[in-house]
Amino acid sequence: MLLSINESILQLDTNNQKISFDLQSNLRYLGFKTKDNYTFSKEKYNLDLIQKTIKIIKDEKISLEYDKSLVQEIDILKKNREEHYAISDYLYNLKNGDIVEEDYNGFLNTLKNFQRNLYEHQKKSSFHLFKAKHAANFSVPGSGKTTVVLAVYNALKQLNKVDAILVIGPLSSHGSWLTEWKECFNEEPDHKILSGGTQKKRKKVYLSDTYSELSLSTYQSTMFDCNYLKEYLNLGKFMLVIDEAHYIKRSDSKWASSILDLAQDSSYRVVLTGTPMPQSYKDLYNLFDFLYLDESPLSLEVKTTINSYVAQDDPQSRLKAEGLLEDTIGPFFYRVRKKDLNLSAQHEHVINVQMNKYERLVYEFIILEIQLLSNTDYEKNSDFLKILKKGRMMRLRQAYSNVSLLKNTIKNYKENIFSNSDIENIIYRYNKIEKPAKLEILMEQIKNHYSNNEKVVIWSNFIGSIKLIEKAIKKMNIYCSKIIGQTPAISDKAIQDMYLRKEIVQEFNDPNGCIQVIIANPAACAESISLHKDCNHAIYYDLSYNCAQYLQSLDRIHRVGGSEDIASHYYFLSYDDTRENEILERVKDKAQRMKDIMDVDYGIYDLEMDTNDDDIIAYDNIINDN
DSSP states (O other): OEEEEETTTTEEEEETTOHHHHHHHHHHHHTTTEEESSEEEEEEEEHHHHHHHHHHHHHOOOOEOOOHHHHHHHHHHHHHHHHHHHHHHHHHHHHTTTOHHHHHHHHHHHHGGGGGGGOHHHHHHHHHHHHHEEEOOOTTTTTTTHHHHHEEEEEEETTTTTTTEEEEOOOOHHHHHHHHHHHHSSOOOEEEEEEEOOHHHHHHHSSSSSOSSEEEEHHHHHHHHHHHHHHTTTSOEEEEETTTTTGGGTTOOHHHHHHHHHHHOOOEEEEEEOOSSSSSSGHHHHHHHHHHGOOOOOOOHHHHHHHHHHHHOSHHHHHHHHHHHHTGGGGEEEEOOGGGGOOOOEEEEEEEEOOOHHHHHHHHHHHHHHHGGGGGGGGOHHHHHHHHHHHHHHHHHHHHOOOOGGGBBBBTTTTOTTTTTTHHHHHHHHHHHOOOHHHHHHHHHHHHHHHOOEEEEEEEEEEEHHHHHHHHHTTTTEEEEEOOSSSSSSSSHHHHHHHHHHHHHHHHSSSSSSSEEEEEEEHHSSSSSSOOOOOOEEESOOOOSHHHHHHHHTTTTSOOTTOOOOOOOEEEEEEETTTHHHHHHHHHHHHHHHHHHHTTTOOOTTTTOSSSSSHHHHHHHHHHTT
């Protein structure tokens, strides 16, 4: 038999000899494929797989020959593994404070032409990534992960090891990369947006034989254009950055598979996310498969062992899983915790608001209807009842924000609880008969901040409320802008909106800028945007139960590079004598648990924390209190 490498494929030729059923089964178990039972091939392989293949053949007492290409490949793989072990030890010592001063000072010298002064934690994060070549940064939002990557790119560019960066992430992150580049290099980036428009239009960019120093793409575009992107990456030596990488956590995700396909065509690979394990240790698997391909420290054996520990579901098994993760991937990621940033304090202020006459009538009607309708809940099947409960609670949340929102339909929820009632007439005439009490209090708050020359971010989860607030602020002749992200992420309009959003954020962050207020919804603006340069005040007009978005929104004004000396203030408008305060209490409780978890390297958010059933719980509380 002959084992060889042909065009990067591991191939076993049996020389037309039949082999045993056991050997065929073992080869198939290792991933080999065959058409005729005489030639077996494996497209992706590593040193372990080659060695296992040799062993199972020799265990059958079969004579095996290797061609020259295989011998050379084994030598290369062994050398790579030795280098991997060496860098693993180096990074482990680095993370534990044992820094080789000569190496560290050499890296710091590359920052002399870098326009932004790095904080100490950013210098160490950058040095870790520089030495690792491929690594993850799991630092908390607001720590400056983009700056860290650009500092490393700056060093590698000087050493002629990279030519350009390709960043793949949500469209909301693109503006931040353009802005950070300008601040780090004191020049506008030569850049391409590899999203938007038709695939035919994007194809012309990929196949133009030219690349920009900074290219930006979304997960959606990457999924559709993977093959073209591979050709684009082969135009130069690229650093490939996956931003907000928790989006590729699922192994069966089309986004994930397209990202993994691109990995081998890049010179340096980086993963950025502040939430590496939203629900499971499995969320790490794709990240390290991307970084290290077939030589991932999370080998199949390691993954299987971790999965077995998790299945046992006890504290001791979890500790064993964490210990195994520390031994395998510990050296290859860097994490800066919130407490490491030395930022100023965060102060929360609850502003209790008395409902106006008509919104009180509407609120009490909804509560009464929920209690009455619940009497027939037992007649509904569980899935349909869940839809009804969520829909009814969404009506309640709309009433907390703006009664006029109740005119809008809710997806999948067809129940009309206002039909043929006086309340229905109030809802449809509401804009003419009353203003929400929250809106009146909000305008007073805005006036106060404006008179003190303080900029403000206002958060609302409803587009209709954001537009209502924008109209009211403009009537006071205060310059404001909204960020709502209504357009699809893969469209020309979305790209235009991204550039507009970037300009809005830059103007808002400029101390001399004219924009005094930004109104935004957390779903569109809670991630990858910095609003802290000249703002320390945020007002929450209404809340959802989404804890991740809530935490991210807090960090928009509490970040490195502006929040070191000035405290941040958060104001929560909450209707008195209603159940709205329960939303704030629940989301704050979940947020504290998430913060505690984010302070440890291998913390997992428990499923209750990430549940979509908070409104079901709130619904049941209303019924039980009846």
